Amino acid sequence: MFLLGSANRDERVFQNPDFFDISRELTPENRIMTFGDGIHACLGAPLARLAGRVLVETLLEGPEIRVVGLPERWAKQMVRGFANLPVKFVD
């Protein structure tokens, strides 16, 4: 079993693996492992990608956002991220 987050930062596969490059081109040679691979790859990946796209577009078009509290980490064996990130919309 591998760590998905670690696989996505494999310096043998990705140039500048720790740099968040939203325009990074993904090819069969440097595919990301976020949604797994092979026969048990994520069935919801297209929906999750669409939701992510809508979220980013909405945030870019919407009001400014300020972080107003301490972020709370969520770290499990497979997935890591934020359980809580208090924000405020500023007009």
Ligand code: HEM
């Ligand atoms: C950002 C959101 C998501 C991430 C990062 C994610 C990630 C993953 C990963 C890594 C696996 C493979 C686990 C393994 O190797 O056993 C997986 C499997 C799966 N995911 Fe997702 N997933 C996401 C959203 C969704 C959504 C929205 C759905 C359904 C609407 C979904 C349904 C499934 C199902 C049914 C499987 C099992 C596929 C199988 O075992 O054949 N996922 N997901």
